[in-house]
Amino acid sequence: MNYEAVIGLEIHSELKTNTKIFCGCATSFGAEQNTHVCPVCLGLPGVLPVVNKRVVEFAIKAGLATNCTINNYSKFDRKNYYYPDLPKNFQTSQYDLPIAEHGYVDIEVDGKTKRIRLTRIHMEEDAGKLVHSGTTIKDSATSNVDYNRTGVPLLEIVSEPDMSSAAEARTYMEKVKSILEYIDVSNCRMEQGNLRADLNVSLRPVGTTELGTRTEMKNINSFKALEDAISYEIERQTEVLEDGGHIVQETRTWDPARGITLSMRSKEEAHDYRYMPEPDLPPIVTTPEQIERYRQELPELPDARQARLTGQYGLSAYDAAVITASRQLAEYFDAVIVDGADPKLAANWIMGDLAKNLNAEGKTIEDSPVEAKRLGAMILLISKGTISSKIAKKVFEEMWKSPDDPEKIVKDKGLVQITDTKAIEAIVDAVIAANPKPVADYQGGNKKAIGALVGQVMKQSKGKANPAMVNQLLAARLEQ
Amino acid sequence: MKVSKKDMENVAVLSRLSIPEAEAAQYTSQLDAFLAYVENLKSVPTDSVKPTTYALPVQNVFREDVVKPSLEREAALANAPLREDGYFKVPRILEE
Amino acid sequence: MKLYDQPAHVLHDMLVNKEITATELTQAVLARMDAVEDEVGAYLTQTRDTALQQAAQTDAKIARGEAIAFLEGIPGALKDNICTKGVKTTCASKILEHFVPPYNAAVVEKLQAANPVLLGKTNMDEFAMGGSTENSAYHPTHNPWNTECVPGGSSGGSAAAVAAGMAIWALGSDTGGSIRQPASFCGVVGMKPTYGRVSRYGLVAYASSLDQIGPLTRDVTDCAHLLNVIAGHDAMDSTSSAAAVPDYTKALVQDVKGLKIGLPKEYFVKGMDADVEKAIRTAIEQFRVLGAEIIDISLPHTEYAISTYYLIAPAEAATNLERYDGVSYGERIDGVDIMEMMTNTRTQKFGAEVKRRIMIGNYALSAGYYDAYYLKALKVRTLIQQDYAKAFETVDVIVAPTAPTPAFKIGSMISDPLQMYLQDVCTVPLNLAGLPGISVPCGYSNQHMPIGLQIIGKPLAEETLLRTAYTYEQSQSFHKEMAVLGGKQA
Numbered sequence A: 001m002n003y004e005a006v007i008g009l010e011i012h013s014e015l016k017t018n019t020k021i022f023c024g025c026a027t028s029f030g031a032e033q034n035t036h037v038c039p040v041c042l043g044l045p046g047v048l049p050v051v052n053k054r055v056v057e058f059a060i061k062a063g064l065a066t067n068c069t070i071n072n073y074s075k076f077d078r079k080n081y082y083y084p085d086l087p088k089n090f091q092t093s094q095y096d097l098p099i100a101e102h103g104y105v106d107i108e109v110d111g112k113t114k115r116i117r118l119t120r121i122h123m124e125e126d127a128g129k130l131v132h133s134g135t136t137i138k139d140s141a142t143s144n145v146d147y148n149r150t151g152v153p154l155l156e157i158v159s160e161p162d163m164s165s166a167a168e169a170r171t172y173m174e175k176v177k178s179i180l181e182y183i184d185v186s187n188c189r190m191e192q193g194n195l196r197a198d199l200n201v202s203l204r205p206v207g208t209t210e211l212g213t214r215t216e217m218k219n220i221n222s223f224k225a226l227e228d229a230i231s232y233e234i235e236r237q238t239e240v241l242e243d244g245g246h247i248v249q250e251t252r253t254w255d256p257a258r259g260i261t262l263s264m265r266s267k268e269e270a271h272d273y274r275y276m277p278e279p280d281l282p283p284i285v286t287t288p289e290q291i292e293r294y295r296q297e298l299p300e301l302p303d304a305r306q307a308r309l310t311g312q313y314g315l316s317a318y319d320a321a322v323i324t325a326s327r328q329l330a331e332y333f334d335a336v337i338v339d340g341a342d343p344k345l346a347a348n349w350i351m352g353d354l355a356k357n358l359n360a361e362g363k364t365i366e367d368s369p370v371e372a373k374r375l376g377a378m379i380l381l382i383s384k385g386t387i388s389s390k391i392a393k394k395v396f397e398e399m400w401k402s403p404d405d406p407e408k409i410v411k412d413k414g415l416v417q418i419t420d421t422k423a424i425e426a427i428v429d430a431v432i433a434a435n436p437k438p439v440a441d442y443q444g445g446n447k448k449a450i451g452a453l454v455g456q457v458m459k460q461s462k463g464k465a466n467p468a469m470v471n472q473l474l475a476a477r478l479e480q
Numbered sequence B: 001m002k003v004s005k006k007d008m009e010n011v012a013v014l015s016r017l018s019i020p021e022a023e024a025a026q027y028t029s030q031l032d033a034f035l036a037y038v039e040n041l042k043s044v045p046t047d048s049v050k051p052t053t054y055a056l057p058v059q060n061v062f063r064e065d066v067v068k069p070s071l072e073r074e075a076a077l078a079n080a081p082l083r084e085d086g087y088f089k090v091p092r093i094l095e096e
Numbered sequence C: 001m002k003l004y005d006q007p008a009h010v011l012h013d014m015l016v017n018k019e020i021t022a023t024e025l026t027q028a029v030l031a032r033m034d035a036v037e038d039e040v041g042a043y044l045t046q047t048r049d050t051a052l053q054q055a056a057q058t059d060a061k062i063a064r065g066e067a068i069a070f071l072e073g074i075p076g077a078l079k080d081n082i083c084t085k086g087v088k089t090t091c092a093s094k095i096l097e098h099f100v101p102p103y104n105a106a107v108v109e110k111l112q113a114a115n116p117v118l119l120g121k122t123n124m125d126e127f128a129m130g131g132s133t134e135n136s137a138y139h140p141t142h143n144p145w146n147t148e149c150v151p152g153g154s155s156g157g158s159a160a161a162v163a164a165g166m167a168i169w170a171l172g173s174d175t176g177g178s179i180r181q182p183a184s185f186c187g188v189v190g191m192k193p194t195y196g197r198v199s200r201y202g203l204v205a206y207a208s209s210l211d212q213i214g215p216l217t218r219d220v221t222d223c224a225h226l227l228n229v230i231a232g233h234d235a236m237d238s239t240s241s242a243a244a245v246p247d248y249t250k251a252l253v254q255d256v257k258g259l260k261i262g263l264p265k266e267y268f269v270k271g272m273d274a275d276v277e278k279a280i281r282t283a284i285e286q287f288r289v290l291g292a293e294i295i296d297i298s299l300p301h302t303e304y305a306i307s308t309y310y311l312i313a314p315a316e317a318a319t320n321l322e323r324y325d326g327v328s329y330g331e332r333i334d335g336v337d338i339m340e341m342m343t344n345t346r347t348q349k350f351g352a353e354v355k356r357r358i359m360i361g362n363y364a365l366s367a368g369y370y371d372a373y374y375l376k377a378l379k380v381r382t383l384i385q386q387d388y389a390k391a392f393e394t395v396d397v398i399v400a401p402t403a404p405t406p407a408f409k410i411g412s413m414i415s416d417p418l419q420m421y422l423q424d425v426c427t428v429p430l431n432l433a434g435l436p437g438i439s440v441p442c443g444y445s446n447q448h449m450p451i452g453l454q455i456i457g458k459p460l461a462e463e464t465l466l467r468t469a470y471t472y473e474q475s476q477s478f479h480k481e482m483a484v485l486g487g488k489q490a
Ligand SMILES: [Mg+2]
Pocket: A093, A124, A156
């Protein structure tokens, strides 16, 4: 039997607010343990939460950017479960009236667009961090708790089980990440745990609609782990089903070192979260006018930007997708072409030499040594014919190392293209005289032989001769 | 009896309480008597009644996103039953 | 004249007129504590040293010729569920036996700005769960009028301290009657302000949507003064009312002419003590004499209030008390793993009533029962609120007994929790509706135990309550009589 996978994601994204969701403690990463804590986030007896206004704004923006309906009446609830990283032993979250519902994002995989529906987006607080004395939680005789992260605001973005492959899930998560970056509500640093996913996977025979038994994997914190865990789980479930077995509904954990998922042998007692309305937090009521104002404030989102890049500038869908996947990259692109640089050339340079250099040095686009303005100026030099594309590579490398403008580099290093007909003709004549064989070949009908001669001319001009003129002048001489 | 000993024990587990065998019967019968008493609510028609969570209507109460001083770590840890290197220390964790 | 017998407003005038010093006053109250605290057991923690320092500061201030605020130099006490920075706050529970908060409750900050003398933390039912102060994990409190009787609860320590002259004033908290009922049992004035009128920040939560801090005082005048100090909006409490705070002492006028007083037939329940009913009827007659108009009203859902309250309050309590797990504060009883540690801690450190209510709450919230119990109760709560809203379309205040009986004997109800719950019939409906209520002494039983009259108002109508209560109080002399304690009275 052929099976198809049914995959849903719950993405947790930490918001880039200054303070926690219910208290004034700083959210900044990397502080000494238990120094960003106060009576409120420690859950001391008697404390009360007060909602950070910016969290609600960010949540509404995220909802609008993912085509959700913003609920005009939304409230917080308590989700009760005992765990030492949760000081109150309940997580303040949202249950039946989340801030946003019924959205979607479109993803493109293998050239096809697919719509992934969002069930809901809700606000909640993050838990603390456990540090174990052993290598894993279970082989540690004791654990230590740091509550700095307790109360950092989170958005939980829940999808419908609309994905059917690891690639789709990855693309979906990349798309959500990109949207969150565009609207500037999360740093999305996966290595810092800003963005992580719980995923559920089930299989069903192709052509059927009933959902199979699903397994869940929690806290996946890289795109690679996401793809690997899904691929492994699809394979594992397929084998179980083909052997006539059945899937056990359970939470499994992804072991990246071994590349497998493992049953967590959780207690059979199902979680009963006993959700109840949070009596300490009044409801959030919004008006259509407020929502409209937020909608107006949204920046251009990835899909719109991609459409602009293909439509207005003629970029390929692929190039446009790569450039708009990251807000920073897209903004860099816009800054490169703002003074008139050719958009296609700009895309080529950004995705080519620039990306290569950044990767090699582990840098992000934000700390690129070549600023958008200088790259734009260099591309203009190519278009004007001042330098050839080949020379441009040298200029680019110089720009990488020095803050000089491309014009200065070209001048200082004598890299100006030779466009003087007389000067080129002199080299052409010398090359013809010194290379009788290719000349004879050419004149004997092997037109390809001109390539060797062009190479010689370029070499003797140290690459500075305008290649188009070299071709033209050589051909004219040889035809004489 | 509406409430069985098993029901009482289940709710004790949810409550992270363990009721000693000697007290089980008493807790069970008290829970049962209580639930029998609150049965009177069943006679109140509430199909068209909205639930009330808040004593009085308040809405949209927010705080500006401005950092306030946190506690000194020593103050945060002062009541800890057990601590280590600036952390709260807890016994082995088996379930996740 | 015994200084400890006087209300704060009299003592304030004496301080201002330099008839006494704050140190003399404080020493008089401390001496009274030495004399009768063994019999009453009102306190869990005493802060004698700082009390005398505070008194000395007030005296220095008066000596410098500076003006003093109303509460300055006047000794008072706080219920032990109000967090005090650097002073143990136990909620009368073993689970917080050594807990010292690193922060002050909002009311403590407000009080400290008024420089009172703080004598200590008073006894209560553990986590405010109870109506007799017998559920304290440390010791019961005895009623100063008859030490074989309970002082009421859960603010029994605060009420008894004020009644016994061991504090001139005190703060309590009221979730289902926990200020008003002990005030009634101890013959003092107790007010539960409108939900949100006083910040709950730093009040250890029992049931968040019902809890409210309020004053326990010798008379209505002191109640108004104390409310002036503690009322007001607090940015740390999202449920706190943003309404401006009036000067409550302006409401201390003797005038109920034309006041429409509602008399709800449902509050005169079967099983009500005959002495209580007689005292209340007499007080109502007194209001008529004073010029008020008495109107019979109906609050038809009153009979469901106990069920509603005892589902909602335990449900909120069940989640509020989850934090007591031995992880980062409070007591810890070890176990082989974290879950066993948590269970051991809670099992051994919570008292029986707290465990019962946690289990009731979790039962009501658990899968399969939520709609039938918790949600149902939230809906009936709506109907109870609507009853009051409708009644207040025709009346200004509602008058009722505070409790169906006078103080009962210690131990007489402890074996039957449900019987104890039924005691709250007259007080819990206000908490469900968020309304203010005040209890003022209105007579005695034939055993000479105090009886309280409850006056109920619209949201934020504390001024109306104070005016009504003040007018009644000034027309008789119940508030002037102090409890006589076992012959030891100095
Ligand atoms: Mg979540």
